[in-house]
Amino acid sequence: MTEPLLTVERVSRRFDGLLAVNAASLSAVAGRITALIGPNGAGKTTLFAIISGFLKPSTGSIRYAGEDVTGEAPHRLARRGIARTFQIVQPFVGLSVRENILVGAHLRHRARAAALDAAERVGRAVGLGDMLDRPADTLTVAGRKRLELARALATEPKLLLLDEVLAGLNPSEIRDIVPVIRGLCARGITIMMIEHVMQAVMSLSEYVFVLAEGRIIAEGLPAAVAADPAVVEAYLGHGAAAKLGVAHGQ
Amino acid sequence: MKRLIPIAAVVVVFAAIPLVVQSNATLNFLVVTLLIALAGQGWNILGGYGGQYSFGHAAFFGTGAYITAILQVRYGVNAWLGFAAGIAAGAAVGAFIGGLAFRSGLRGSYFALVTLAFAEVLRIVASVAPITGAGVGTLMKLDLRAQAFQFQSRAVFYWVILALVAVSLLIAQWLERSRFGIWLIAVRENEDAAMALGVDATMVKLGAMVLSAAITAAAGCFYAQYFLFIDAGIAYGTWISIEALLTPIIGGGGTVFGPLLGALVVKSLGEGAKLVAGDAPGLDLMVYGAVLVLVIGFAPRGFIGVVTDARQWLRRRFSRSVRETAHD
Numbered sequence: 001m002t003e004p005l006l007t008v009e010r011v012s013r014r015f016d017g018l019l020a021v022n023a024a025s026l027s028a029v030a031g032r033i034t035a036l037i038g039p040n041g042a043g044k045t046t047l048f049a050i051i052s053g054f055l056k057p058s059t060g061s062i063r064y065a066g067e068d069v070t071g072e073a074p075h076r077l078a079r080r081g082i083a084r085t086f087q088i089v090q091p092f093v094g095l096s097v098r099e100n101i102l103v104g105a106h107l108r109h110r111a112r113a114a115a116l117d118a119a120e121r122v123g124r125a126v127g128l129g130d131m132l133d134r135p136a137d138t139l140t141v142a143g144r145k146r147l148e149l150a151r152a153l154a155t156e157p158k159l160l161l162l163d164e165v166l167a168g169l170n171p172s173e174i175r176d177i178v179p180v181i182r183g184l185c186a187r188g189i190t191i192m193m194i195e196h197v198m199q200a201v202m203s204l205s206e207y208v209f210v211l212a213e214g215r216i217i218a219e220g221l222p223a224a225v226a227a228d229p230a231v232v233e234a235y236l237g238h239g240a241a242a243k244l245g246v247a248h249g250q
Numbered sequence: 251m252k253r254l255i256p257i258a259a260v261v262v263v264f265a266a267i268p269l270v271v272q273s274n275a276t277l278n279f280l281v282v283t284l285l286i287a288l289a290g291q292g293w294n295i296l297g298g299y300g301g302q303y304s305f306g307h308a309a310f311f312g313t314g315a316y317i318t319a320i321l322q323v324r325y326g327v328n329a330w331l332g333f334a335a336g337i338a339a340g341a342a343v344g345a346f347i348g349g350l351a352f353r354s355g356l357r358g359s360y361f362a363l364v365t366l367a368f369a370e371v372l373r374i375v376a377s378v379a380p381i382t383g384a385g386v387g388t389l390m391k392l393d394l395r396a397q398a399f400q401f402q403s404r405a406v407f408y409w410v411i412l413a414l415v416a417v418s419l420l421i422a423q424w425l426e427r428s429r430f431g432i433w434l435i436a437v438r439e440n441e442d443a444a445m446a447l448g449v450d451a452t453m454v455k456l457g458a459m460v461l462s463a464a465i466t467a468a469a470g471c472f473y474a475q476y477f478l479f480i481d482a483g484i485a486y487g488t489w490i491s492i493e494a495l496l497t498p499i500i501g502g503g504g505t506v507f508g509p510l511l512g513a514l515v516v517k518s519l520g521e522g523a524k525l526v527a528g529d530a531p532g533l534d535l536m537v538y539g540a541v542l543v544l545v546i547g548f549a550p551r552g553f554i555g556v557v558t559d560a561r562q563w564l565r566r567r568f569s570r571s572v573r574e575t576a577h578d
Contacts, residue, residue, distance in 0.1 A: 054446075073445070074445040075451070092444075095435065104447040112428070112429070115429070152446070155448055
């Protein structure tokens with residue numbers, strides 16, 4: 001078996017007394033959608049911040065495309081092909097939608113004309129074609145999520161880290177964006193997503209890691225993970241699995 | 251090319267003024283206004299486009315002025331070479347301060363305070379160091395020849411500073427449509443998001459600081475050539491730090507013409523106040539303060555923003571009345 005595109009090896013991150021991530025190991029195999037789930041406060045976003053270079057791990061290592069990239073700065077990782085979206089969307093509010101995407105497109109295209117072309121292409125691909133010239137702050141939540149995605153895509157990543165791109169969207173908006181994400185994977189982009197919308201996790205991801213209280217407590221195929229008593233307890237509390245088991249007559 | 255028309259038009263109009271206006275006092279007023287517009291454009295690159303609010307652009311202005319003056323007075327260097335050296339020295343001071351401040355991750359008011367501190371240290375050093383003439387200042391020799399960068403006619407000085415302002419306008423225009431510029435604006439809007447998109451925020455800010463310092467240093471170099479006298483209070487005084495940031499903020503930060511418009515507004519009001527109330531010390535500063543409060547309160551995008559809004563409003567009014575006429 002070939003080495004995964006991304007390997008996180010026993011990474012920990014301590015904030016003073018709080019061990020936010022505790023020896024977490026996970027990996028993303030090239031060309032596949034991997035999900036990272038877990039209850040609120042489990043440390044998922046912290047782990048993403050470490051992978052994308054915004055935080056340095058206290059211990060542990062990160063390998064990407066066969067190289068050790070532990071502690072590298074975010075812009076260097078972006079150049080290597082790691083892009084991320086933010087859970088709390090961070091549009092450049094003073095700029096238009098097109099200019100927002102342009103910032104990302106300039107990473108691979110120095111010339112303005114080429115970068116503008118690329119930005120327009122990406123904008124259309126995520127369904128922002130009609131809004132390219134609107135100021136970014138006039139977008140709806142769903143529009144901002146798409147913009148977040150478009151900007152990251154404009155950097156032409158190999159690995160895309162999606163931090164709750166579906167959060168805050170209504171069911172019809174989710175139905176609209178799920179095929180977009182699946183299409184990215186079909187184009188060969190490896191995706192790792194943090195997600196709370198379990199329906200989307202189940203339908204999109206091919207492999208799931210579960211983080212609870214900073215530790216990876218389970219991994220496997222989506223259906224198997226959802227049935228894992230440890231996972232159920234992490235979400236619903238101690239003893240919940242047993243009670244549910246009784247209810248199901250097992 | 252079409253985008254250069256506004257700059258060309260403004261420069262042509264300004265260039266024609268000395269052909270009509272002969273008064274030395276008026277030309278002097280315009281020279282000083284353009285000088286402040288140039289210093290303000292320097293600030294605008296870093297503060298307006300980059301969102302890094304410096305309170306110490308005097309550090310660059312003064313370095314430009316002193317290097318130009320000292321090289322000529324003490325080392326007999328040609329004035330034009332001294333001018334270039336002054337700009338380079340200002341840029342180097344910008345690289346030094348920027349390197350320290352941005353590498354240590356200083357943002358917002360911390361950055362402003364550090365730049366202020368550097369400017370004040372330079373002012374104090376210049377007011378005691380022998381090479382700057384200490385408290386006496388540096389007086390340059392009158393030598394009204396073009397090769398000494400001095401001109402008999404005030405109009406020529408005016409055209410020189412206008413040319414420098416024109417170059418600064420072109421730089422700002424280039425910035426708005428270049429990769430460096432859009433990355434700089436991205437850093438202003440959201441540094442983390444920019445870094446996630448591959449922008450080396452520290453290097454972009456540092457580049458902006460160097461460019462910004464060079465432009466403001468050019469204003470300092472010109473000041474020395476024009477007035478032929480500088481001392482620590484003029485070169486490194488807080489007055490220039492304040493005017494360099496007031497003009498772009500009042501005119502419209504992060505816009506090509508903001509600093510020029512702001513300089514015209516600020517300097518006209520300052521002169522107007524003097525006409526009305528006499529030469530009371532500090533009066534111009536009070537006027538600036540009042541204008542600044544009004545602008546921040548009611549027109550946060552500056553006078554340029556007011557003009558843009560008015561134009562859009564008129565256009566909407568116009569298109570509506572056209573539609574109504576068509577329906578009649």
